[in-house]
Amino acid sequence: MDDFIRRTTTDAVYEQLHSEIVSLDLLPGTKLSEVDVARRFGVSRQPVRNAFTKLGNEELLVIRPQRATEVRGFSMDRVTLARLVRLSVELEVTRRAIALWTPDADAMLQENIALQERAIDADDMAQFYALDYDFHHLICSLSDNPLAFEVVLSCKQKVDRLCMLSLTKDRDAKLVLNDHRDIAAGMASGDLDKALATIHKHLSRLDDTIQLIHETHQAYFE
Template sequence: MENIVRRTTTDAVYEKLHDEIISLEILPGTKLSESEVARRFGVSRQPVRNAFTRLCNDDLLLIRPQKATEVRGFSMERVELARLVRLSVELEIVYRAVGVWDASCQAHLAENIRWQEQAIEGGDLTKFHALDYDFHKLIYVLSGNPTAFEVMLECKQKVDRICLLSLEKSSEATSILTDHRAIAESLALRDLDAAQAAIRAHLSRLDETIEFIHETHPNFFE
């Protein structure tokens, strides 16, 4: 029973801190104390220590003996590797998607795009970011490759915080939506060349995003 309680408490602390770091409620470079986090959640330090270890394994925390634990900044090396892996996987996924795409698949993407439009109109960039995530996941699921999305997710999460920061640019969400429309239209036509070109164009925005964030938030980089 004790192990079950400890695991559940660790999960709760981990999930909350993970969400706050990914959503930038807790910014890169922020120092975190085991004792302070334990008081905040009303738990002992052990589940907090366990949660910190998991976040460290996710490359979200930097734990240094005898020094303060802090939220990791962005690593150019890790970001570039994640971008390469994601591009390779998504090019293969649209290849598979084109082979099975039908009106039902397209209807699901169209609904997601309508929600994206509403989020932009309402100025809800956090919701738009979540819908961006869902858009890509839908392509994996509808093409019959949901497990591949889980594998790719680790790479995606390494750049999610940068992507969220990029939405500070007023035109960024609209540009991403335009890319999503191009991807959806190519899949509807089952045009592999167009779909892969749209994926390349979409993911290449990360280069501009990194440059923009490096200029506006240089202290967020390692």
């Protein structure tokens, strides 16, 4: 029972700090104290230490012995790697999904796209971006590699955190939706070249934004 309580307490601290870091409520360079965080959550230091370790493993905190833990700054090398890994995975799962394509697969993508359209019409961007995640998760599942989305999600979150610094961080939802339509059309028709080209275009839309953030927010970079 004690192990269960400790595990769930660690999870609660981790999830809250993770949310605050990726949303930039805690900016890069912010110092965190185990004592202060434990007092804030009303817990002992052990679950806080466990949460810090998990966040450090995810490259969100820098933990140095005998020195203050702090929110990790951005690294263009790590951002570039995350984008490369995501692109590689998404291109491969698209190839595999096309090889396994069925009418049911097309119906599932079209249902997701229809929900995206409704979210845009309702100006519900939170729902739209959740459906954006679902769209890419669905392609991984249709490729018979659902766990590939864990890699996609990890890479996407690294870039999303960076793009929170942009004044234009809300992407043009209609452009994203049109990309999704083109990807789905390429997959349904078996047009591998079209599907892969659209995936590449879709994931390259943030190039200029990332470069601008690097130039205008250098204090947040390592």
